[in-house]
Amino acid sequence: SSETDAYMKKHEITVRGDNVPHPFMNYGSTRFPSTILSEFESAGFSSPSPIQAQSWPIALQGRDIVAVAKTGSGKTLGYLVPGFAHIHKYRDGDSFGTKVLVIAPTRELATQIQTEAKKFGKSSSISSTCVYGGADKGPQLRAIQKGVDIIIATPGRLNDFLKSGKLSLAQVSYVVLDEADRMLDMGFEPQIRAIFSELPAERQTLMFTATWPKEVRKMAGDMLHTPVQVNIGNTDD
Ligand code: ADP
Ligand code: MG
Numbered sequence: 001s002s003e004t005d006a007y008m009k010k011h012e013i014t015v016r017g018d019n020v021p022h023p024f025m026n027y028g029s030t031r032f033p034s035t036i037l038s039e040f041e042s043a044g045f046s047s048p049s050p051i052q053a054q055s056w057p058i059a060l061q062g063r064d065i066v067a068v069a070k071t072g073s074g075k076t077l078g079y080l081v082p083g084f085a086h087i088h089k090y091r092d093g094d095s096f097g098t099k100v101l102v103i104a105p106t107r108e109l110a111t112q113i114q115t116e117a118k119k120f121g122k123s124s125s126i127s128s129t130c131v132y133g134g135a136d137k138g139p140q141l142r143a144i145q146k147g148v149d150i151i152i153a154t155p156g157r158l159n160d161f162l163k164s165g166k167l168s169l170a171q172v173s174y175v176v177l178d179e180a181d182r183m184l185d186m187g188f189e190p191q192i193r194a195i196f197s198e199l200p201a202e203r204q205t206l207m208f209t210a211t212w213p214k215e216v217r218k219m220a221g222d223m224l225h226t227p228v229q230v231n232i233g234n235t236d237d
Pocket of ligand 1: 044045046047048049052069070071072073074075076077
């Protein structure tokens with residue numbers, strides 16, 4: 001519609017892919033549970049940010065996404081909230097285990113993501129834990145073994161756990177690479193590839209990045225399945 005076109009133009013949203021759904025210009029059109037909507041309200045968030053508005057309907061269709069948007073644009077909730085919906089699809093079934101894996105470059109970032117997951121996932125009783133290097137392994141393993149909906153991990157420590165057989169990702173079906181560009185800059189590509197070799201082929205994969213250089217394009221080509229691409233603003237592609 002012309003309203004959608006005007007919204008996309010105003011917020012510099014460009015998409016690439018077949019039959020890309022329209023952005024959710026307001027919370028009402030998301031049909032998220034009222035519990036989550038009330039979290040946005042109490043956070044004082046009056047409308048979805050552009051990357052959220054466009055990523056949410058695509059992610060909710062179960063499709064792979066590449067989302068390119070600058071720092072501070074709200075990418076975390078862009079992938080977490082559809083992740084909550086993904087978890088809820090399994091809630092009444094007899095399938096157990098961690099369904100959502102978020103891979104992020106640093107301990108600080110992993111911790112921030114968990115803070116956001118706790119705050120916005122609390123009312124939908126979403127559990128999460130962090131896995132990162134430079135800290136004892138025991139407490140992290142015990143937290144995982146208790147069973148959590150979301151694991152937020154840095155590549156090195158996650159790969160260590162996988163190699164030692166202490167962790168299985170067999171039930172994971174929603175995988176996020178956050179700050180993909182930064183992870184590649186930091187040299188994490190081998191660990192990320194090793195982790196992906198342990199992931200179920202039947203999965204949804206979402207890549208969030210602030211920039212879109214050729215190394216990131218290459219990884220997206222190797223790890224995502226016909227992704228829809230969303231760009232906000234001028235992100236040189
Ligand atoms: P990015 O990952 O793109 O750098 P973040 O996800 O860290 O951005 O979000 C940046 C800040 O914006 C955070 O403080 C977050 O809580 C806030 N934020 C996220 N979504 C919204 C929204 N819809 N409205 C207002 N603020 C938001
Ligand atoms: Mg971020």
